[in-house]
Amino acid sequence: MRPILIDTDPGIDDAMAIAFAARSPAVDLVAITSVAGNAPIATTTYNALSLVSRFELDIPVARGAGCAIDGVASAPPTFVHGDDGLGNTAPVAGHHELATESAAELIVATARRFPQQLAIVALGQLSNLALALRLDPSLPELVAEVVIMGGVFGFAGEPGNVTPLAEANTHGDPLAADLVFRTAWPLTVVGLDVTMQTIMRAKHRTAMQRASDTGAYLYDVSAFYDRFYRDRHGLDGFPVHDSSAIAYLLDPTLFRTRRGALLAHCYGPSRGQTLFVADPATHTQLSLAKRPLHNACSDVRADDVLALFHETLKAS
DSSP states (O other): OEEEEEEEOOOHHHHHHHHHHHHOTTEEEEEEEEOSSSSOHHHHHHHHHHHHHHTTOOOOEEOOOSSOTTSOOOOOOHHHHOTTSSTTOOOOOTTOOOOSSOHHHHHHHHHHHSTTTOEEEEOSOSHHHHHHHHHOTTHHHHOSEEEEEOOOOSTTOOOOSSSSSBOHHHHHOHHHHHHHHTSOSOEEEEOHHHHTTOEEOHHHHHHHHHHOHHHHHHHHHTHHHHHHHHHHHOOSSEEOOHHHHHHHHHOGGGEEEEEEEEEEOOSGGGTTBEEEESOGGGOGGGTOTTSOOEEEEEEEOHHHHHHHHHHHHHHO
């Protein structure tokens, strides 16, 4: 099994992704780090502890950044995830103790523990990854793979979900996102281009509820999320954001990717906008020629992603 670390801001869709990874026989979830985003850092950390206890995981959980690396703190989207971040289901942390080191320290320590083996899956703003890179510049040499849920590149004509240009995670800390994009490591970005194509409809939620005790819990937690997308966006269900990143890690053949340089806008009205440039050498005004090339997901076999999610929970 491949060791993975999940950096997360739980969050309803984060809870689903953590369960997806924890119940998969193909990966070994070895650590979780929290970051602010879907709720303040105290809440996302508490929720991470709650989920680890509920899913009976014997792994370290470390508290991470409470704001972007430039000091900006975004208002949590309580209208999407509820006041407690988990759909107002009153999560209980249990008796799992928080790790003594910071999230950045745990990321580095875990990469050293599994050199050239560890996959990092980042489901929130990228503050912790940026701090880990500052802490240990050799981190890219230690990590086998990085998968990020975030950004939107216009492959499917999808706009941002915080502003018309920006997705929530990159908008939350664009400086961190751009640092991660400028780093030479095996990186794939799973953005709104594909997650907004992967909709968990009523029939999928019912199947999830019936799959297992874990599925029944996720059914309850996701009710708030489902209502938001139905009421605010008129969707018949909700997009599978964070679990799409786990699905990519488990089976990248379910996705089509494009390879190019990535850029995050850091200031002004375009804060958090992400750009994909397939041939950076021809765009000298963007100063992208020396940037590493990364993968950005451009299309997805959505039904197969949902089937993989369902079968994983059913087998647990």
